[in-house]
Amino acid sequence: MEDFKNNVENGAIKLTPTEWLKELAAILEKEGFKGDNEYQILNEIDVFEALKDGYEECSTPQEYVEENYYE
Structure with missing residues (x-):
């Protein structure tokens, strides 16, 4: 969890969880x-x-999709 907080503070994470999931849903579709x-x-x-x-x-x-759903 500490790494996650650091990634948010350092700008490595730019999307909110909701935005990330919306993009994920579009890719999965x-x-x-x-x-x-x-x-x-x-x-x-x-x-x-x-x-x-x-x-x-x-x-x-x-x-995420490439790592988890592509064979």
């Missing part, structure tokens, strides 16, 4: 995840894990 809106798309994944492994580690939503 392009990758074939289905849903009528971003919330339904995000229900297809473990959002808490995405925030922990993606957002808090300063990955972009695209980087």
Whole structure:
């Protein structure tokens, strides 16, 4: 958690968690995840894990998808 706070203070994290998740949902939709809106798309994944492994580690939503959903 201390690393996360430092990343926010140093400007490494620029998106809010909500903005990050919205971008993630848009990318997942392009990758074939289905849903009528971003919330339904995000229900297809473990959002808490995405925030922990993606957002808090300063990955972009695209980087997170590449690391976790591409084979």
